[in-house]
Amino acid sequence: MAAYLKLPLSNQQIYVEIKLSDPDATYNTTAAAAAAGGDLDIICCVDVSGSMSGSPIKNVCEVLRDIYQRTQKDYRLFTYNTQTDVKRTLKTLSERNDNLQASGGTSFACIFTAIKDYLIQNASAKKPVTFIFMTDGQDNEPNGLALQKSVQMLKLMLSAITNSPPITFHVIGFGEVNDEFLNKIRTFGTRQGLFRYSTESKELQNNFNDMFEYALHVRQFTIKFPNGKTYTANNIDNETVGFLTNDGDDLSAMAELTLIDDKTTTTQFPLAPMKDIRAIHLLHALNLIQPENEEQVKSIQTYLNNIQITNSKNFAERLEAEQIYKEIDQRMMEYRQLFAQLKMTQVPERVKLQLSALRHDPIFANTQRKKKLDLRVYKNVDYFKKTNISGILQGYKDSITLDTWQKIREQKEIWVDTYSNEDIYEIMRKSPDNILCLGIFVQRDEEVINNPAKGLKLLKVTNTIISYDSFINGMNLAKNNQQVQGQFTTLNDHYSIAGALADEQINAVIxxxxxxxxxxxxxxxxxxxxxxxxxLDSCGYDKQQEVALLKLFYEIIQQRTNTQRQKQMIIELEKVCRFIIDESQGFKTAEQFGEKTYEKLLKRLPIVNTQEYDLSIPLMIGYLRNDLTSVLVPIYYEYLRQEYLRKYPKNSAAVKTIVENLVYGCDSKHLPATLSTNNSST
Structure with missing residues (x-):
């Protein structure tokens, strides 16, 4: 089935989406998936001129070795400066202990000639070929006859290729390169390639990974309408193909379209207006738009601001919508910054390069998002993929008895969403997956990713009750209004919503x-x-966060007021935290400071960890388990040990061991000790 919708933007483009996995269609997605990337020949063309020496060439070698280890495919590696070496492969590079040597100048003529010769020699293979062309500079003779001739000969040879699998040139630019020339290279092939650019050598690894992921999974489709118009679209998931038509196209009189895949398989799809238009469809459409000026960017941002991403009943779809929303929002901010710089009298070449790369960013973002969601990088996405979450929640809702609904109704006066004015009864009746929360204001540092307990600090507890859906919608609106992006610190300064009281800010909920x-x-x-x-990412779950929640609850208790309302909310938070320590497998199996560490503390066993044990965590565990008397003394001894190590960090390992034995006890009855009259040595 193919469906379309008209975007209410100034250019009135139409978004068309074809479902390849439609059970009523005849398209074979299994065979198509097997075809994508199966016989692909990928050749890396790496600049090894002198300007690549040091960290740039080191980063490139590391990522190419990693790609070989992951794919176990011996892709070819062409290196060039003023000469070209075509004998290397990713395997030979991986087996070497040293990196490629970078020296000399740059001659694009030699690499273009080598590419031409390779294509001629392997013309009979009838395999699709993708070149990933990387350079960090300009030709020694950018206007020389040798370069011009090599380009002409390569183009002439490519133009003579007919009825053959596609040849594609993807380009990675780094440093002081020329935007116009690199964009010309990506059009050399029989299919246009993509462009990535970076100013820092460490970004080269991401760029190569992006190119490989895309090259291995992308499939190109040709779409033909009955009126003769033709479009091309790329696909990486073998589920849907989406594209935008030209301005002014009228599809209302058309009832079908023809899809031709990269294996020349032709399939007819019925075409109709989209009936069930959801947030995910609107976001897919916006993701394809490449604004030409700042006014178009503002128009896209305004439209994006009106999309309610929490309305989806499907959790996997909601997570994907949230990811796309963030990507579009951040990309539009980058567009605005670049368009502002384009107004300068002399536009730096770097700005042109960044703008060219940004136009291809949605394609790479699609690949990265698919990797996050489908390859289950994040643990909760893994859980959602394996479990019918929507079905479970709907089952819970359907199983609620009339007596229980009546009890929930009796709570409606107490628990009301400040933003929607819906009470707990209305919220639970209306949706199976919305929940009521307490609004708080926190400070997040980058350390929160690896150490949640240390990277998040409570700044203020509010009196605001808010549903999770209202919170997410409010935060998205706030972010658009503030036009901020990027690091946690920036987001905490500007990215929040108002609470129930005049001075309250909220950027998190429990x-x-x-x-x-x-x-x-x-x-x-x-x-x-x-x-x-x-x-700040619904896909960012880690079980260490369950442990860190106990510290956050400790901070909430410290900041509590004596109002009846806050006492009531703390009681409800306490019940949630008690569930965490009693029932949650995340807490029980957490590598750091979970139940296992707590048991060690009670038994006065040494706690060995690279991160300091925050003693508010075992204190809260003891409190929630009504067992403070058992844990207070062990916490005191652990506190003494930490204070000693903090005060005397340079003491020998033997001295530290003696201190730990004194604190925790020792298997042997007698501890070895060294007497000294010099107090400074102990």
Missing amino acids: PLYINDEHMKRIRILEGIWLGYLYT
């Missing part, structure tokens, strides 16, 4: 227990709200 049925939802959605709480 669910409230409220009732047993509500807690069931909190339990199933734990990965989402914890991931967002600590990383």
